[in-house]
Amino acid sequence: MHFSSTCFSLQLLLWAQLLVGQVLAASFQLTNDPSTGGPGRFAADEIQREAAAKGIAANVSLTVEKKANAPAQSYRIERNGDQIQVIGADQAGAMYGGLEIAEAIRIGTFESLKSSENKPHIEKRGIKFNIPLDLRTPSYTDSSDAAQANIPEVWERDFWISYLDAMARHRYNVLSLWSLHPFPSMVKVPEFPEVALDDVWRTKAKLDDTFSFSGEDFVRPEMLANHEVVKKITMDEKIAFWRWVMQQAADRGITIYVFTWNVFTFGADGKHGITDSMENDITKAYFRASVREMVKTYPLLGGMGITAGEGMPHDMDSKEKEKWLWDTYGEGVRDALKVEPKRDFNLIHRFHWTAQSEILDAFKGYPCTFDFSFKYSVAHMYSITNPSFIQPLLDGIAPGRRTWLTVRNDDIYTFRFGDPAYAREYILNMPPRDKCAGFYMGPDGYCWGREFLDRHPAAGKWPLVMEKQWYSFSMWGRLAYDPTLPDSHFERLLAAQHPKASSASLFNALQIASQVMPLITRFFWGDIDLKWFPEACWSHPRSKGEGFYTVAKFMEGSAMPGAEVLCIRDWRKRLLSRASMLETTPLEIAEGLEGAAAQTFVSLESLRDSAKADPELQKNVQDCEALAWLGRYYAAKIRGACALALFDASSDRFEHAAALRHLNEALSHWKHYAAIRDANYVPALYNRLGYVDITAITDQVAADIEIAKGWKPGSLKDSGKRAGAEKGFRK
Numbered sequence: 001m002h003f004s005s006t007c008f009s010l011q012l013l014l015w016a017q018l019l020v021g022q023v024l025a026a027s028f029q030l031t032n033d034p035s036t037g038g039p040g041r042f043a044a045d046e047i048q049r050e051a052a053a054k055g056i057a058a059n060v061s062l063t064v065e066k067k068a069n070a071p072a073q074s075y076r077i078e079r080n081g082d083q084i085q086v087i088g089a090d091q092a093g094a095m096y097g098g099l100e101i102a103e104a105i106r107i108g109t110f111e112s113l114k115s116s117e118n119k120p121h122i123e124k125r126g127i128k129f130n131i132p133l134d135l136r137t138p139s140y141t142d143s144s145d146a147a148q149a150n151i152p153e154v155w156e157r158d159f160w161i162s163y164l165d166a167m168a169r170h171r172y173n174v175l176s177l178w179s180l181h182p183f184p185s186m187v188k189v190p191e192f193p194e195v196a197l198d199d200v201w202r203t204k205a206k207l208d209d210t211f212s213f214s215g216e217d218f219v220r221p222e223m224l225a226n227h228e229v230v231k232k233i234t235m236d237e238k239i240a241f242w243r244w245v246m247q248q249a250a251d252r253g254i255t256i257y258v259f260t261w262n263v264f265t266f267g268a269d270g271k272h273g274i275t276d277s278m279e280n281d282i283t284k285a286y287f288r289a290s291v292r293e294m295v296k297t298y299p300l301l302g303g304m305g306i307t308a309g310e311g312m313p314h315d316m317d318s319k320e321k322e323k324w325l326w327d328t329y330g331e332g333v334r335d336a337l338k339v340e341p342k343r344d345f346n347l348i349h350r351f352h353w354t355a356q357s358e359i360l361d362a363f364k365g366y367p368c369t370f371d372f373s374f375k376y377s378v379a380h381m382y383s384i385t386n387p388s389f390i391q392p393l394l395d396g397i398a399p400g401r402r403t404w405l406t407v408r409n410d411d412i413y414t415f416r417f418g419d420p421a422y423a424r425e426y427i428l429n430m431p432p433r434d435k436c437a438g439f440y441m442g443p444d445g446y447c448w449g450r451e452f453l454d455r456h457p458a459a460g461k462w463p464l465v466m467e468k469q470w471y472s473f474s475m476w477g478r479l480a481y482d483p484t485l486p487d488s489h490f491e492r493l494l495a496a497q498h499p500k501a502s503s504a505s506l507f508n509a510l511q512i513a514s515q516v517m518p519l520i521t522r523f524f525w526g527d528i529d530l531k532w533f534p535e536a537c538w539s540h541p542r543s544k545g546e547g548f549y550t551v552a553k554f555m556e557g558s559a560m561p562g563a564e565v566l567c568i569r570d571w572r573k574r575l576l577s578r579a580s581m582l583e584t585t586p587l588e589i590a591e592g593l594e595g596a597a598a599q600t601f602v603s604l605e606s607l608r609d610s611a612k613a614d615p616e617l618q619k620n621v622q623d624c625e626a627l628a629w630l631g632r633y634y635a636a637k638i639r640g641a642c643a644l645a646l647f648d649a650s651s652d653r654f655e656h657a658a659a660l661r662h663l664n665e666a667l668s669h670w671k672h673y674a675a676i677r678d679a680n681y682v683p684a685l686y687n688r689l690g691y692v693d694i695t696a697i698t699d700q701v702a703a704d705i706e707i708a709k710g711w712k713p714g715s716l717k718d719s720g721k722r723a724g725a726e727k728g729f730r731k
Helices: 002-026 034-054 092-109 145-150 155-169 221-225 235-250 281-297 318-337 356-362 391-396 420-428 468-480 486-498 503-513 516-523 549-556 567-578 584-606 615-650 651-680 694-709
Strands: 026-032 060-066 075-080 084-086 114-120 124-130 172-178 200-203 227-231 257-262 299-304 346-350 370-375 404-409 435-444 684-686 690-693
Touching: 034 060, 034 155, 060 092, 075 092, 084 092, 084 690, 092 114, 092 155, 092 486, 124 404, 124 468, 145 684, 155 235, 155 468, 172 227, 172 299, 172 435, 200 221, 221 227, 235 257, 281 299, 281 318, 281 549, 299 318, 318 346, 318 356, 420 468, 420 486, 468 486, 468 516, 486 503, 503 615, 516 584, 516 615, 549 567, 549 615, 549 694, 567 584, 567 615, 584 615, 615 651, 615 694, 651 694
Parallel strands: 026 060, 060 084, 124 172, 124 435, 172 257, 257 299, 299 346, 346 370, 370 404, 404 435
Antiparallel strands: 075 084, 075 114, 200 227, 684 690
């Protein structure tokens, strides 16, 4: 009888809770005016879901009220008790206001939500996605494990629903899809009917690290001979699919752009007389017609990005390159716009092995918005918050012209991370709107599709990179829209995701662990991705024969230009001459790394019990631990390199002993790092780095000790080759 009474009581309690939930849900009313369109519907769905989960009582309305001076994407919230109006200046503004309501419900700040006016700080906030469309039409990332795994994913609708939903929630409004030569996978060209590719292919051949850095051999005969069809689909169905993707994007306030490098003819080469020669008139005609069809086929395509790229002769005069680009891309867009003259099709010309004057001269007849694009931090956004590489461009940019910022994240592929203070300062330091159109953020060396590094994905399904690293994506997107968002907002986001954990401890652990990469990268600089991968102290083995960077290379290395950090050679020179040191010294970098590691471990202590019942939190803890051990490794390695440099100059046995002690500590720290990293993630082949196996690198870490043991004083020279920014802009 006692058991039955208990069950009956539990049933009554559940019925009561259900009834209360129904009453609360019934007292929540949402009105979405049709003027908000697809973006408003998306926001309304988000609000409904969060309101149903929380059972709140309120009356919310979404609408658009167009005013002459209201900034695009802006909105205001007007609150009178439980009556809340979201009034957007346009559909995107109404959506962002609605998303603020949904988020406030989710993180528990809805009751304290006040009336406000909001507008975007950065107009265009984008994602850079090297898209692996097909074996036959590769991106620069395709000769890698991650890209090959993602080829079938990018042709699935559920992939894009999740991807675009996440982008909108994080306030991104541009998706740039980068491909060496996308046309055969995206358009039909009547004059060249054999070029369009049915189906989706992926190679089964084993890839290696011998692919060219310039992309010309990304489709090898053996790869084509040993392929699999991962999706049966006609060209007409492909076009319908990408039109659907672009509509889904538009319904979330997102505009899609397609970027190309040049001149590549993958998928078209050999058909109709097409070759990759810039002197081939058939190739010219093919490109012009392909661009025309890209514009006509996709009415929602916002524009294209173009490059005088690796497929053009490096010694060719800029004028010749630009004439070819105008004759193909410029004229192709103009051909398409003859039937739609009022359409503004944005062309974005990257600064890459060409000159501004020749670009502007060649494209003086372009009828629509014409912008530039520049690698803002070259390949390393996690370095310093005010990179100086763009200054010559800003000083010399033509009046009325603006540039997009390519914000490359080739620093962190594996780990969860996030430092709002760093992101906020980085965003606030971006050039003003009159010179900066916006940014797109992403890697070249990794594929931001699904994340296939995890050894133990939840329920056997790999998440999107954007889902796994949701905190980082939220941070950059939200702060780019509104850099006044306080740190407390991001702590609340973490609390909503992990309600049983200390949100303050998790916020601190992520923030402090995230300081490791900027500290080490500003000290040891390799401008492009194949020269420096801080997760592994690594460069591509064929990048000047480096591979692992030894203690000797650390002594020879240079600091990031503009970072106001001394490299070891310059530090030693000033130390020995008793000169002043106004910049950050190597030992101060080491102290910062050691301090970040120590604070990370302290913050993690209060999270360990909560993590036992929260697998995702456990992964956050382990990622922070890995970064902390990596920080300790770099701190010890820098100290060892400094001591060895002093021994080199003085033959002081004390310094030699100190170098050996620090390098032994570095080896111990690396082993901890490798154990945590490789227990959770697999080794991988990266297109710009080769095969990276952290545990296997341990032998090379240990070899630093032998290098130090055998070091002969006087071997290190004070002068060395400095690492500079990749050539990209000339006045």
